[in-house]
Amino acid sequence: MPLVSLLDGKEGPEAQEAAAGALLCLADHEGARLAITEADGIGWLVMLLGCENPRARQHAEGALVRLSISVSNRVLIIKKLVDMLQDAGTSAQEQAAAALAKLARESADNRKSIVDANGIVPLLELLDSTSMKAKENAAAAITQLVRKGVESSSQQEKLSKDNQSVIAKAGGIEKLVGVLIGLQVIALIASDCIRLQVREWRGRLPGDPSRRRLHLIESDCI
Numbered sequence: 001m002p003l004v005s006l007l008d009g010k011e012g013p014e015a016q017e018a019a020a021g022a023l024l025c026l027a028d029h030e031g032a033r034l035a036i037t038e039a040d041g042i043g044w045l046v047m048l049l050g051c052e053n054p055r056a057r058q059h060a061e062g063a064l065v066r067l068s069i070s071v072s073n074r075v076l077i078i079k080k081l082v083d084m085l086q087d088a089g090t091s092a093q094e095q096a097a098a099a100l101a102k103l104a105r106e107s108a109d110n111r112k113s114i115v116d117a118n119g120i121v122p123l124l125e126l127l128d129s130t131s132m133k134a135k136e137n138a139a140a141a142i143t144q145l146v147r148k149g150v151e152s153s154s155q156q157e158k159l160s161k162d163n164q165s166v167i168a169k170a171g172g173i174e175k176l177v178g179v180l181i182g183l184q185v186i187a188l189i190a191s192d193c194i195r196l197q198v199r200e201w202r203g204r205l206p207g208d209p210s211r212r213r214l215h216l217i218e219s220d221c222i
Helices: 002-008 013-026 030-038 041-048 054-067 071-087 090-106 108-116 120-126 132-145 154-169 172-204 208-220
Strands: none
Touching: 002 013, 002 041, 013 030, 013 041, 013 054, 030 041, 030 054, 030 071, 041 054, 041 071, 054 071, 054 090, 071 090, 071 108, 071 120, 090 108, 090 120, 090 132, 108 132, 108 154, 120 132, 120 154, 120 172, 132 154, 132 172, 154 172
């Protein structure tokens, strides 16, 4: 498939982004998913998660989620994403964790595939990252792995409990709580900053309607 060959970026970032966007659209169709897989598109799309172009990363992540509809694709995608958590740079780790969180949210089958690919330990290790985004994405993925899901069954409940046990034995509960508290503190600080800024703007604006609108924004930050 010619589009896959453009993902290496040799034809420029614009062509790379456009190719990823086209593959995202094509991945909605079963025949195209097969063609993308046979052209080694999965490997290139996973690699693209570590690129500097945010739109290309977004397209690649969306295409991978759609390609994961196929069981064989799902296993391959998740394995490559788990490998990326351990072998790539910070940006790629952030994106890989985000993609795993999204896949884990999609279905119980995806959650099982992540566990089978030994994804829990590298996700826990990412909670010690110097990147707050990596920590946030890893925490989101881990949270999804321990939930039962709406379509909960006895088998899924067992998987959830097994995952909780693995996380606990690895000391992950303390790490996860620490990250979640840290994120909550950051959110509160951001909220306070926004509220203070809104108060400053409200004092400068003439007219009651404008002040009332800013007061509503300030109330939402509390």
